[in-house]
Amino acid sequence: MASGAVVSSSISSTAARRLHNQSQLSNHSISIGESLNFTDSFSLSSSTINPLITITYFNISLSQENQQLILNSYSSCRRLIEHMKQIVGIQQDETIDLIDNEGKLKELGTHFDDYASQFLTARSTYYVLKVEVDSTTGEKRYIPNFNIDQLDQKLNTILTNALNTLNRSASKPKRPTGTLRQNVVSQSLFNTTQSKTKRTSNKK
Structure with a gap:
């Protein structure tokens, strides 16, 4: 079994309707990425349970409407991040991360060589953040790479508060x-x- 590849999975019409009904977005479109070679990852007929996750994002060069993509997290964090950057339209030298429905930052960039499935829960939805790093101070600023106004009010509030907290803590002066x-x-x-x-x- 070869590991380390990211698979953008297509889904059946039944599964698509289920995800459509469960979506918390005002725009319920689902963007499915181009499928990669499954032999580069693992056999779907194996007993391994597919750790599929959903990411929410927008590709600013195409639209500011939120899109959803189903990904296989059975890969290294490095490979998953690289693949997400391609889909989202972010340069490889830029930094991104994911935040969950509870406003918890996943910090995938600190676990490059570990399996992303260790930090991401199967069948959960995550939201793409762009991370800007101040080259002088090293402080990080987290910017949503999705349209937060398209989320329902409860989720909007949770993620807005979480981002405000993250950005406040990032800008606090460090103790000498x-x-x-x-x-x-x-x-x-x-x-x-x-x-x-x-x-x-x-x-x-």
Whole structure:
């Protein structure tokens, strides 16, 4: 069994209707990517349960309407991310991630060589985020690569709050650590010593 390939799976009309009925989007269209060679991943006739997930996104060069794509998460996080970038229309040197219905960031980029199925739950829906990294500070900013206004009100609120929290925590000033912290402590001790010296001099 060869592993590591991502499969964009087509679905039957019955399954499509089921997903259509369960969709939480105002636009219920389902975008199915081009199928890859299944032998590059695993045999559908095997006893392995397909860990299929659904991603929600829009390809800004085509439309800002939300689309859904069913993917096989039985691959490395690296391969899954690369494949999603192709579908979503994001450059390979840019960074993306997924967030779930509860507003939890999956941080796939920190698990490149692990199976994505370890971090993504089968038959769940995830939402594509673009991650902008400040080259100077290393701070991250998470931007939805889907139209959040097309989600139902409850989900819209959950994801909006989650993104606000993520972006606030990313922009918080970091506590000084290592050498920088030592310098801050040394400067503080130096200032304290100077103050004591001045007080002693005044008393004389």
